[in-house]
Amino acid sequence: MTKLFIFIILFSYCNIIYSQYTISGTVKDLDGNYLDKVNVRLTPMDLNTITNSNGTFTLTDIPSGEYFISFSHLGFKTANQSIKLMQDELNLSIVLENDLLNLKTIVVTGTFDPRTPFDSNTSTSQLQSEALQQFYPQGTASLLQNIPGTFTDASAGEVYTKVYTRGVSASAEDDMGWYYVSLQEDGLPVSLVQHSYYSPDLFHRMDLTVKKVEAIRGGSSSITALNAPGGIYNFMSHDVRNSFGGDIQFSGGAQGNDNFLYRVDGNIGSPLGNHWFMNAGGHYRKDDGARNIDFTFSKGGQFKFNVVKKYERGHLKFYGKWLDDYTNRWTGVAATNWDNPTPAFGQNFSSTSLLMPGYEASIPDARHLDKSKSNAFDPSKGVHARDLAFGVDFLQDFGDNLTVTNRFKFSSKNANWQTSISNAYVSLSDPTAYFVSGADFPIGQVVFKDARTGMELARVDNSGILAGQSAQYLGNGTLPNDAIMGTSAWYKDMAADEWMNQLTVRKQFTSHDMTTGLTLGFSNPSLFTQGSFAYVTYEPNPKMLQVSLENPGAPEIQLSDSNGVSNYGGLFFVNANAKVSQFATFLNDRWTLSKTIRLDLGLRYETIKHNGDKDRYSPYSQDGGLDGNRNTAYDNSILVPTGEKDKFDYTYKYLAFSGGINYRLHENAALFGRFSKGHKAPELNYYFNNFDNIPINEKGQIQNISQLEIGVKYSNKAVSFTSTLFWSELKNIGISNFEYDQDNNTIFYTPILFNTSRTFGLEWESAYQPAPHFSFHFNGIIQNPKASTWNIYDAAGTTETDDDTIINYSGNVLPFNPKIMFNLSGNYTSHTLSAFLKWQFMGNRYGNVSNGFELSSYSVFNAGTGYKISNHISASLIVNNLFNSKGLANFFGANAFGANANGATPEFIAANPETSFVVFPVLQRSALLKINYKI
Numbered sequence: 001m002t003k004l005f006i007f008i009i010l011f012s013y014c015n016i017i018y019s020q021y022t023i024s025g026t027v028k029d030l031d032g033n034y035l036d037k038v039n040v041r042l043t044p045m046d047l048n049t050i051t052n053s054n055g056t057f058t059l060t061d062i063p064s065g066e067y068f069i070s071f072s073h074l075g076f077k078t079a080n081q082s083i084k085l086m087q088d089e090l091n092l093s094i095v096l097e098n099d100l101l102n103l104k105t106i107v108v109t110g111t112f113d114p115r116t117p118f119d120s121n122t123s124t125s126q127l128q129s130e131a132l133q134q135f136y137p138q139g140t141a142s143l144l145q146n147i148p149g150t151f152t153d154a155s156a157g158e159v160y161t162k163v164y165t166r167g168v169s170a171s172a173e174d175d176m177g178w179y180y181v182s183l184q185e186d187g188l189p190v191s192l193v194q195h196s197y198y199s200p201d202l203f204h205r206m207d208l209t210v211k212k213v214e215a216i217r218g219g220s221s222s223i224t225a226l227n228a229p230g231g232i233y234n235f236m237s238h239d240v241r242n243s244f245g246g247d248i249q250f251s252g253g254a255q256g257n258d259n260f261l262y263r264v265d266g267n268i269g270s271p272l273g274n275h276w277f278m279n280a281g282g283h284y285r286k287d288d289g290a291r292n293i294d295f296t297f298s299k300g301g302q303f304k305f306n307v308v309k310k311y312e313r314g315h316l317k318f319y320g321k322w323l324d325d326y327t328n329r330w331t332g333v334a335a336t337n338w339d340n341p342t343p344a345f346g347q348n349f350s351s352t353s354l355l356m357p358g359y360e361a362s363i364p365d366a367r368h369l370d371k372s373k374s375n376a377f378d379p380s381k382g383v384h385a386r387d388l389a390f391g392v393d394f395l396q397d398f399g400d401n402l403t404v405t406n407r408f409k410f411s412s413k414n415a416n417w418q419t420s421i422s423n424a425y426v427s428l429s430d431p432t433a434y435f436v437s438g439a440d441f442p443i444g445q446v447v448f449k450d451a452r453t454g455m456e457l458a459r460v461d462n463s464g465i466l467a468g469q470s471a472q473y474l475g476n477g478t479l480p481n482d483a484i485m486g487t488s489a490w491y492k493d494m495a496a497d498e499w500m501n502q503l504t505v506r507k508q509f510t511s512h513d514m515t516t517g518l519t520l521g522f523s524n525p526s527l528f529t530q531g532s533f534a535y536v537t538y539e540p541n542p543k544m545l546q547v548s549l550e551n552p553g554a555p556e557i558q559l560s561d562s563n564g565v566s567n568y569g570g571l572f573f574v575n576a577n578a579k580v581s582q583f584a585t586f587l588n589d590r591w592t593l594s595k596t597i598r599l600d601l602g603l604r605y606e607t608i609k610h611n612g613d614k615d616r617y618s619p620y621s622q623d624g625g626l627d628g629n630r631n632t633a634y635d636n637s638i639l640v641p642t643g644e645k646d647k648f649d650y651t652y653k654y655l656a657f658s659g660g661i662n663y664r665l666h667e668n669a670a671l672f673g674r675f676s677k678g679h680k681a682p683e684l685n686y687y688f689n690n691f692d693n694i695p696i697n698e699k700g701q702i703q704n705i706s707q708l709e710i711g712v713k714y715s716n717k718a719v720s721f722t723s724t725l726f727w728s729e730l731k732n733i734g735i736s737n738f739e740y741d742q743d744n745n746t747i748f749y750t751p752i753l754f755n756t757s758r759t760f761g762l763e764w765e766s767a768y769q770p771a772p773h774f775s776f777h778f779n780g781i782i783q784n785p786k787a788s789t790w791n792i793y794d795a796a797g798t799t800e801t802d803d804d805t806i807i808n809y810s811g812n813v814l815p816f817n818p819k820i821m822f823n824l825s826g827n828y829t830s831h832t833l834s835a836f837l838k839w840q841f842m843g844n845r846y847g848n849v850s851n852g853f854e855l856s857s858y859s860v861f862n863a864g865t866g867y868k869i870s871n872h873i874s875a876s877l878i879v880n881n882l883f884n885s886k887g888l889a890n891f892f893g894a895n896a897f898g899a900n901a902n903g904a905t906p907e908f909i910a911a912n913p914e915t916s917f918v919v920f921p922v923l924q925r926s927a928l929l930k931i932n933y934k935i
Contacts, residue, residue, distance in 0.1 A: 020061040021085050025092030027055045027071055030717060035096060038073040044397060046310050049242040053871070071096060077104035077715070078116070100767030100775060101720040102126045103713055108187065109234040110216035110224050112515035112588045112602070113506060118713055121600050121660030121672040122219035123149070123724045125765060125779075128212045134836055134864055136253070136880040136928050137263065137285070140183065140201050144233055145840065146823055147215045148779035149724075149763035151816070153177070155889035155920040157289070158298065159201050159383060160329035165217040166726055167759025167785040167817050168230040168705060170733040174890070175199075176685060180230030180705075182221065186237055186319065188391070188409050188500055189226060192523040193580050195684040198494050202415050203323060203387040204235070207283035208247055208267040209304045211238045217763070218707045218728060222656045222678025223604040226500075226521060226582055229656070229678030229705045239308050239317065240277045241269030246935045253928035256351050259288035261928065268935065272307075280305040290923040291330060291353035292541060295380035300325030313397035320390040328382030331355060331423045332892050332918035338853060338909050341888060344895075344916045345425070345481045345538065349886045350924035352540045354423035355379060356487065359451070359544055361563040363491065363532055364626055366617070366640045367575055375491055375530070377418050377565070384416045401508035408501045417492035421531070424486035424897040425538055425916060428460055429470040432897060433484050436533050437547070437559040438567035438637035444551035448479060448535070451544035451564040457537075459550075480539035486897030488571050489532040496525040513590035521582035527688055530639075531572030535564040549633075558632045566634045568626070570619070573639035576688050578612030578648075600660040600674075608681045609651045615641040616693050646691060650699035652681040669714045678705040682734070690736060690752065701732040701754055721766035729758045735792065753806070756789040757814050773830050780822025780841075785814035787849050792902055807905075809849045815901075816890075818843035818857075834866040834876075847891030850905040853917070858887025860922060874932045881925045890920035 027038045034055025041048050042059055045067070051057045064085050069092075072078040076096035083090060099105065103118040110122060117124040125147050135143050139158030144150050151169070153162040162169075162177030172179040175196045183190045183200040190200040214234045222229040246268030253261035267281030282303035289297025306319035333352050335341035343349050358380030365373040391409035398404065426433050434442040443466065448458045458477040465471055504517035535545035544564035549557040560566040588602035617639045620626060625636035660674035682700030690696075711724035734752040761783025769775045790809040813819075825838035840860045847853040861883055866876035893901040894908070895916040904917065 021064060022058065022060045022089045023062060023069070023083070023085070023092065024056065024058040024089065025094060027051050027057070027073075027094045027096060029076065029096055030098065035073055035076070038071055038096070041070045041072070043068045043070075045312050046315060048240050072105055078106065098717050098769060099715060099720065100769055100777075101715065101722065101765060102128065103715045103720055103722065107214050109184070109214035110220045110232050112224065112504065112586075113513055113590060117722070118670055118715065119598070119662060119664075121598070121662040121674050123217045123709060123711060123722070123763070125215045126212055127215075129210070132206070132210060132213070133876070133930075134838075134862075134878065136862075136878050136926055137206060137251075137261075138290075138880070138923065138926075140204050140206055141177075143206055143213070144215070147213075147217075147233070148765040148823070149217050149781045150215070150231075151818070151821070153816075153889050153920075155922055156329040156331075157923075158205075158327050158329075159199070159385075160197075161199075161201050162816075163233070165231045166707070166728045166761065166763075167757060167783060167814055168218065168728055168730050169814070169817060170730060170735070170755070170757055171680075171703070176683065177201075179683065180228060180680060182225040182228035182232045184232060184234040185321075186391075186393070187234060188407055188502065189228075189521075191413065191496070192226070192498050192500060192521045192582065193496060193525050193684055195525070195527065195688050197417055197492055198415060198525070198527070202383065202385045203413055205283070205302050205323065205325060206235070207281065207302070208249060208265040209237050209279075209281040210235050212236050218726070219674050219676055219709060220600075220602065220658050220660070222676045222705070222707075223586055223588065223602040223658045226519060226584060227606065227608060227681050229676070229680055229707075237304060237306060237319070238267055238269060238279050238281075239306050240310065241279065242271055242277075244268075244270040244935070246281070248933045248935065249930055251928055251930045253926055255288070255290045255926040256924050257292055259290065259292070261285065261287045261926075263287075275310045277308045277310065278305070279308075289328070289353075290926060292351050293353045293355055293357075294541065295358040296326075297382070298325070298327040300327075313399070314395040315393075317393040318391070319393065321387060323385060323387040325385050326382055327385070328355065328419060330920070331420065332890070332920050334425065334895050334916045335919050336914065336916050338913065338917070341917075341919055347540055349888075349921040350884060354485065354540070354542060356420045356489070356534060356536055356542065357544060359563045361489070361561065361565050363489065363530065363565065363568050364635065364638060366530060366569045366573055366638055367528065369620070369626065369638075369640060375493075377489055377491055379419055379489070381416075381418045383419065384414075386414045388412045403506045405504040405506070406501070409499075411498045413498065414495045415492070416494075417490060419490055420487045420534065421490040422487050422897060424899065424918070425481070425483050425895045426486040426897055427483050428462070428479065429465055429482075431465050432486070434462060434465075434559070436486075436567060436897075437633055438533075438570045439549065439557060439559055439633035440636075442549050442557065442559055442633070444549055444554075445474060446559070447548050447550050449546040449548075451546045451562065454546070457545070480537050483538040484545065485536040485538045485542060487534050487536055489534045489565050490572075491530045491532075493528045494526065496523050498523045511592045513592075515586075515588045515590075517586060519582070519584040519586075521580075523580040524578070525580065525684060526577045527574060527684075529572050529574040530569045532565050532569055533567040533571060535560050535566055555631050557630075558634060561632075561634050568635045568638045570637035570639060573617045573641075574614070574688055575617075575641060576612060576614040578610060578684055578687070580684070581609040583607050596664045598662045600658075600662075602658045604656040605653075606656065606679075606681075607651060607653045610682075610684065610687070611649045612684075612687065613645040613647045614687060614691070614696065616644040616646060618642050646694070646696045648687050648696040652699070652702055654679040654681070654702055668716050669712070671710075671712050673710045674708070676705075676707045678707070679703065680705060686734070701734055703733060704731040705729070718769050719767070721764065723762065723764040725762050727758075727760050729756070731756045733757065750793040750795045753791045753793050755787065755791060757786065758788045759783055759785040759814065759817070761785075773828055775827045775829075777825045777827070778822065780820065782820050783817065784819065785817035787812045787814045790849050792849065807850070809851075812849055812851045813846050815846045815849050815851075818845045832868040836864050838862045842887065842889075848893070848901040848904055850902065852904045852906040852909050853891055853901075855888050855891055855919075858885050858922065860885050860887065872934050874934070876930045876932070877927065878930070879925065879927045881923065884925040885922060887922045888919045889922050892918040892920070894918075
């Protein structure tokens with residue numbers, strides 16, 4: 001009997017030790033409505049689940065002990081609770097308060113430790129998955145214009161975009177518009193390097209795999225991002241689902257004149273057993289584009305996945321991406337009337353595209369003429385971007401408040417451009433129209449034929465043009481607008497294999513939260529650029545022209561090949577390789593001075609090494625060109641490498657600092673301030689675009705960025721807002737212009753001059769919920785951007801230096817920075833129905849630093865509605881640019897081959913009031929119907 005009693009006692013004791021308990025409960029809002037899709041997280045076991053449509057949740061098989069449980073949901077403040085699990089089942093009843101700006105939702109971007117924006121001392125914004133569904137899929141930049149204080153220009157489409165904040169913008173050119181900011185996926189940069197036509201937006205697409213976007217503007221990005229002091233935009237993927245589920249979405253859209261978009265998106269997640277989880281998804285699309293062209297503007301897509309192992313003190317995640325995508329970018333449209341721009345030459349701001357039509361050409365590859373290699377060229381392909389990436393994310397809590405995180409990613413990238421650059425008006429009476437072919441003396445009777453049909457369109461006698469006389473038509477045929485288009489068959493092949501790693505060690509003490517670590521990045525980019533001239537009609541929906549010189553009694557000289565391509569490889573040649581090594585180490589202390597005051601102090605030491613070479617080149621010297629035939633002038637001037645290389649090997653080192661303070665006034669209000677001293681090392685375009693056939697004998701300048709911000713954050717049940725007063729100064733801005741010398745058909749960049757800009761402003765983000773289901777959101781920026789010290793090199797349109805001057809524009813308004821821009825929206829959301837109307841306002845901007853031309857303000861209205869048909873099926877309709885605004889987003893200067901925006905000075909405009917110029921209108925109205933099936 002005694003033995004039986006002892007056995008029962010021991011069995012009961014062991015049963016208590018090894019018992020597994022359950023936590024369940026319900027989650028409601030302040031009105032008593034049950035909330036579904038609330039994320040429930042239990043730590044340190046790191047278990048997750050979500051509530052169902054009845055607001056209930058269950059977590060099972062939990063050992064006894066003390067835990068921390070959190071409840072988070074879009075639009076509600078995160079609720080946290082400490083629990084002690086000592087009984088078979090614990091039942092909780094949770095009420096979530098409204099959090100209209102997600103100020104109480106945990107963020108991880110731009111900070112060394114997870115924290116809420118309310119407790120942060122920098123400007124942080126979020127776009128959650130539900131909000132992401134309100135946007136028409138026109139690229140990453142078009143989405144980010146909804147982040148307050150962020151200037152974006154997406155008028156060219158999905159790529160070739162510009163994104164910057166707070167006047168830190170000067171080197172963010174159209175072909176490298178992400179110069180100061182970091183575009184990230186799951187905490188690591190999409191790309192380590194940038195150079196002309198090679199920006200991170202080439203390798204990023206938005207789809208259902210994105211759970212939310214976190215963004216910071218300036219501030220702590222100086223110490224938390226690689227060489228990106230202007231801000232961070234982090235697209236975070238779905239990862240863990242505790243039950244099988246996901247979304248499949250079919251979309252169909254219409255744009256402009258019967259241009260269509262067809263798209264399928266998907267994202268599915270599931271537990272795999274033994275605390276393993278998977279998530280996978282992506283998209284495929286076919287898009288005719290917003291303007292009229294004779295080929296598909298975009299097609300392709302991506303596939304992403306992650307597999308996560310959760311364990312008691314951390315996780316291990318494997319993830320990957322395969323992007324294989326074709327897209328293009330719109331070029332500008334001609335306008336006249338500097339004071340009130342109106343379309344010129346029969347063009348239309350909404351629908352006209354001046355891209356070359358699709359054709360299949362073969363252009364000799366100047367690098368391998370001895371092997372008779374050539375490059376296929378077809379403008380319908382645009383830019384073909386491929387990115388194969390694989391990464392590992394590891395987090396381990398070692399106890400005693402010590403946590404180690406390591407993120408690693410390898411990617412192999414390739415971007416191949418086959419498109420047109422420039423679309424300027426070139427009169428038939430301009431010698432450029434003929435001598436740009438590469439022919440020695442193309443004077444006499446010039447015949448223009450339709451390259452597709454072979455039909456003669458016009459015959460011109462240009463004998464008098466060198467004496468200043470006009471070209472004369474022979475016969476009845478004419479060319480539209482008596483001109484051809486000044487454009488180039490623009491071929492670029494760029495590739496890079498990249499490896500990056502970020503190690504973070506965090507140790508928490510009583511009043512200090514210390515983080516240190518290091519970041520490594522290695523890239524081996526290569527670049528080949530070849531530019532040929534192309535004969536194209538100057539009209540909407542242009543045609544390729546086959547051109548020849550047919551003087552009576554003389555042999556026919558072919559100025560173009562059968563496709564209309566001329567001067568093979570004679571306009572541009574760049575062949576360069578580089579190795580980029582980046583290393584950074586950082587230390588940050590989050591110091592709790594009291595219950596209401598927290599101080600952040602951080603240092604980051606960064607070193608970037610650029611090592612590489614660039615080929616010198618000269619025109620091909622064989623008599624008669626590549627084929628030895630003097631009558632085929634189109635291959636007479638190809639630029640080829642000489643065998644001589646200009647090397648560069650420079651290292652940039654700098655120490656960045658950022659310090660911030662957060663003072664909590666009470667539970668719903670806080671003040672914050674931050675001062676940052678950051679730096680921006682040159683990108684590879686410094687070597688690739690400059691030093692044309694001359695030694696690369698000096699390193700680039702490191703730009704210095706000083707930023708100060710002071711702000712307030714407030715959140716209660718009906719009103720939330722954050723407002724930030726900021727000052728930023730950018731020094732050592734290197735400026736060089738792209739120009740064309742008509743005398744010797746040379747395209748060149750002017751010498752670099754260094755300048756300074758300064759911006760002072762106020763940005764805000766606010767939300768108001770006057771009644772259940774209704775809310776209003778208002779965010780924007782008011783600023784005063786100045787070119788405080790600014791000089792421009794004027795080459796007077798020639799490569800000769802005798803007539804060059806330097807023009808001083810110090811004190812002018814900084815170009816492409818509006819003094820005001822904002823987003824105002826109203827939203828209605830119920831269980832089955834949703835609707836929104838959004839007003840996006842862009843203020844006046846100067847189109848150049850001379851302040852000679854001003855782009856007028858414009859408004860774009862977007863609207864949408866959605867209906868939940870059943871628990872699994874929903875439908876929504878989104879309309880972008882509801883009223884088809886004709887706003888102008890960008891300016892490229894006078895409508896002349898080789899012109900640039902800085903050439904349109906007040907003096908030039910006064911002397912040329914009737915001349916045409918090139919602008920980039922915003923994209924026209926588009927509508928998208930989405931059918932979503934929830935698994």
